[in-house]
Amino acid sequence: MGAYVIRRLLQMIPIVIGVAALVFVLFTSVGEDPARVALGQHATPEALAELRAEWGLDQPLWKQFLDFLVQIVSFDYGRSFNTGEKLMEKFQQGALVSLSLTVFPFLLGTLTNIAIGLLIAYFRGSWLDRISTALFVGSMSISYLVYIIAFQYLLAYEAGLFPINGYESGWSGLQYLFLPWIIIIVVSAGPDIRIYRTVFLDETKADYVRTAFAKGASESAVIFRHILKNALIPILTHVVISIPFLILGAFLMERFFSIPGVGDIMINAINTGDFPILKGLTVLIAIAYTVFNLVTDLLYAWVDPRVQLS
Amino acid sequence: MSAAAEGFAAEEVVVRGDSLLRRAWRTLRRDRLAVISFAVIALYVAVTLLGYAGLLPDMQERVGEKYEPPSLSFAKLLGTDIFGRSILYKILAGAKTAMTIGFIVTGISLPIGIGLGALAGYYGGRVDAFVVWLYSVISSVPSILLIVGISYVLEKGITAICIALGVVSWIGLCRLIRGEVIKHRNREYVLAVRLLGAGDVTIIFRHILPNVFHLAIVTASLSILSAIKSEVILTFLGVGIQDGSSWGTMITDATGELVSGIWWPLAGVSGAMFLIMYALNVAGDALRDALDPKLID
DSSP states (O other): OHHHHHHHHHHHHHHHHHHHHHHHIIIIISSSOHHHHHHOTTOOHHHHHHHHHHTTTTSOHHHHHHHHHHHHHHTOOOBOTTTOOBHHHHHHHHHHHHHHHHHHHHHHHHHHHHHHHHHHHHTTTSHHHHHHHHHHHHHHTSOHHHHHHHHIIIIIIISOSSOSSOOOSSGGGHHHHHHHHHHHHHHHHHHHHHHHHHHHHHHHTSHHHHHHHHTTOOHHHIIIIIIHHHHHHHHHHHHHHHTHHHHHOOHHHHHHTTOOSHHHHHHHHHHHTOHHHHHHHHHHHHHHHHHHHHHHHHHHHHHOTTOOOO | OHHHHHHHHHHOOOOOOOOHHHHHHHHHHHOHHHHHHHHHHHHHHHHHHHHHTTOSOOTTSBOSSTTOOOOSSSTTTTOBOTTSBBHHHHHHHHHHHHHHHHHHHHHHHHHHHHHHHHHHHHHOHHHHHHHHHHHHHHHHSOHHHHHHHHHHHSOTTHHHHHHHHHHHTTHHHHHHHHHHHHHHTTSHHHHHHHHTTOOHHHIIIIIIHHHHHHHHHHHHHHHHHHHHHHHHHHHHTTSSOOSSOSHHHHHHHHHHHHTTTOOHHHHHHHHHHHHHHHHHHHHHHHHHHHHOGGGOO
């Protein structure tokens, strides 16, 4: 186990280097000159040269890439081109805000979606199954943008049930989060429940289910003691691998509801061409993703003794 | 043994094989919702082709006053926008853009996914390690940031979107195909054709891929779907289609208009998107049910 973890951690190195190279190519060596973007069309050559030197853009490319790798390892991503803020501080603040937006609906949504998925799998082939399938496919066919616009307009603007947008930290800020939470849960229901339903249906066809019934176990015992436990493995994979994206937040949601999370930082950086932010953000999320990939595999082995780590 | 061989030689019985495709076609035809969905997809494809033939009405043309609600003339069926342009014509132009992107992205990602997946699964070893590394790198970068990066490098517009979405969307299929090919490469039929002297290319293309091809077909319909969804969101974020012929632009405009009670642009574009996305979803499910050998008894 220990050896496996170490080997997997070592395997992360080429992946992180690959990500760094990709990000470097996309945001540094090609595209517009960031100094010109920052200073505008009418900047003097001297001012441009000075800014380029300050940001290290006058160094040869390989030197810039090495610096970037050092930045990644030391978790120091420099400062924003536009505001001069330290990136890590900005990220930390933003990540907390994003997590306050996404964690609660993620947990609640996952639990209810698993429960509903199990219920629908239990009534497979019935009218309930057919109607809910049609309903979920319908809900998956509506653009995320349309959900946000419609909910914001109907529930906040027309009905006045929630504030239209805004954010405050602390308990008083909860009022701003309710509506985004509702939307996240509603949007995740369709695709998630369909996945969980399929997972449960696959399990019902397994040999151990037939054996359990043959030895006289009741239906509820088979479902809760056998199927639910075995279905945990694919469910776990699906859930754990979604976690890194919680940090990025529901960026469209943050945009529409003026929530200053990581997604909002990202969209602002896209609009202003703030490359250090885009680079840092990409690498951080990529690292989080690789780590959670490893966690998924370890959990896999922990819940399923048949899985051999090698 | 010899009797069987004799009988085979003597009679030359040709059993009409019930091919996978023929059986799939029968299953599909029975499913009424699937048939309707394929018709809807065909309709959108037809609109796209009409667009390229220059036969769609001009979306820039003024057909009435500004913000006319829907009425019973063809151009004003879904109302007009702030410049008195037909919402319906704009939706048709958006459909052309969306379908074009859906098909081109799928056209890029399908061969990459199948090719790399088959190579990695069949050869294993270093080839496999490289392909796995490549998709691990790409999939650990949030696709929105990757797409934005690519559209910085290329000029913003339809080409950048197609390439960017193509680059990120082959991974799921590649994983699937790789896994299946690994399962198949040591099956008896593969060993048999290898003993008969078949080369790697023949084995991969003539023998293994036909067995896993249903995955590609199912993935294709879902890939068109997700490309359309992504295009709308990218255009909304300002990194997508720049000339206004996109559902994403229409949704952006509609956000402000809703507050003044102008609901028809949003309703129209949402309806048009819903229709094609529902059809693609249903088509994907129906194809899976009809083509997956594991689901056919």
